[in-house]
Amino acid sequence: MKKDGTEGNEVNAAKLRRLEVLKRELTCFPPQTYHRRMSAQYLIRLDDIAPHMDWPRFERLARVFEEFGIQPLLGVIPDNHDSQLQQFPEFAGDFWEQLRSLQARGWEIAQHGFQHVYVTRDCGLMGINGLSEFAGLPFEEQFNKLACGQRILREHDLSFETFMAPSHSFDRLTLRALRELGFTTVTDGYSPWPSVEHGLIFLPQWLANPRVLPLGVQTFCLHVNVMTEGQIRRVEQFVADHHREFLTFAEARALATSRTLNRVVGKVIGSTLRGLKTVRHSLRRRRNSA
Numbered sequence: 213m214k215k216d217g218t219e220g221n222e223v224n225a226a227k228l229r230r231l232e233v234l235k236r237e238l239t240c241f242p243p244q245t246y247h248r249r250m251s252a253q254y255l256i257r258l259d260d261i262a263p264h265m266d267w268p269r270f271e272r273l274a275r276v277f278e279e280f281g282i283q284p285l286l287g288v289i290p291d292n293h294d295s296q297l298q299q300f301p302e303f304a305g306d307f308w309e310q311l312r313s314l315q316a317r318g319w320e321i322a323q324h325g326f327q328h329v330y331v332t333r334d335c336g337l338m339g340i341n342g343l344s345e346f347a348g349l350p351f352e353e354q355f356n357k358l359a360c361g362q363r364i365l366r367e368h369d370l371s372f373e374t375f376m377a378p379s380h381s382f383d384r385l386t387l388r389a390l391r392e393l394g395f396t397t398v399t400d401g402y403s404p405w406p407s408v409e410h411g412l413i414f415l416p417q418w419l420a421n422p423r424v425l426p427l428g429v430q431t432f433c434l435h436v437n438v439m440t441e442g443q444i445r446r447v448e449q450f451v452a453d454h455h456r457e458f459l460t461f462a463e464a465r466a467l468a469t470s471r472t473l474n475r476v477v478g479k480v481i482g483s484t485l486r487g488l489k490t491v492r493h494s495l496r497r498r499r500n501s502a
């Protein structure tokens with residue numbers, strides 16, 4: 213502690229500086245791009261893309277995306293060892309050629325983990341599911357898994373810079389490994405707009421079913437293999453009604469900012485959603501035990 217009593221003044225000055233930054237951000241929030249357009253914009257990601265999957269459902273969704281010019285993000289599992297997914301019939305043709313052809317049409321590729329096998333019960337930074345292929349493991353192990361997956365996708369001539377964590381679970385070490393491997397983007401995050409954190413771009417993703425939002429950018433996360441007929445119809449209707457409000461992933465990346473307020477609002481959204489989930493779980497447990 214400083215003997216001349218200046219420490220308190222320095223702390224107050226630092227607090228004032230932080231308040232000034234927040235005040236400046238409040239006056240230009242949401243980001244400039246949205247001043248003219250106060251409605252949300254959307255992205256779609258498809259999880260669990262692997263040779264064994266529900267191809268008829270995938271093709272049905274692909275038709276509506278093609279019809280309305282939507283270019284989704286495909287979360288490709290480099291070396292699928294997920295026994296549940298392996299129960300689906302295998303793609304009748306060259307799986308990797310199919311991905312290259314979708315990529316040539318503007319669809320974007322993400323690396324969805326390595327083998328899609330959960331080895332820890334760590335919910336990671338997102339705090340969603342207590343299952344992970346990465347979170348909780350030592351750095352070297354995470355790095356090697358990610359590097360192996362990256363090599364497989366590259367050997368099949370796919371270009372990608374986005375990581376999609378299985379079960380939305382990753383920790384700070386995963387993010388460090390991703391940076392070192394040259395990834396730029398993570399498709400996860402609670403902030404209303406794309407944000408730059410930990411040296412990576414986070415594209416907001418916290419909804420599974422498409423719905424209209426008043427502002428921000430939101431990625432709808434679709435698990436093609438387990439979607440019901442009703443959920444597929446809802447996506448088809450939403451895309452038909454709102455296709456002009458969709459962004460490409462490159463456009464979404466270009467909107468990323470490191471604004472404190474965007475991150476602070478994201479933290480509030482994250483803790484609210486996690487709180488609601490806990491309440492829902494305990495109500496369900498109580499109902500089941502009654």
Ligand SMILES: [Zn+2]
Nearest residue numbers: 259260378379
């Ligand atoms: Zn998955």
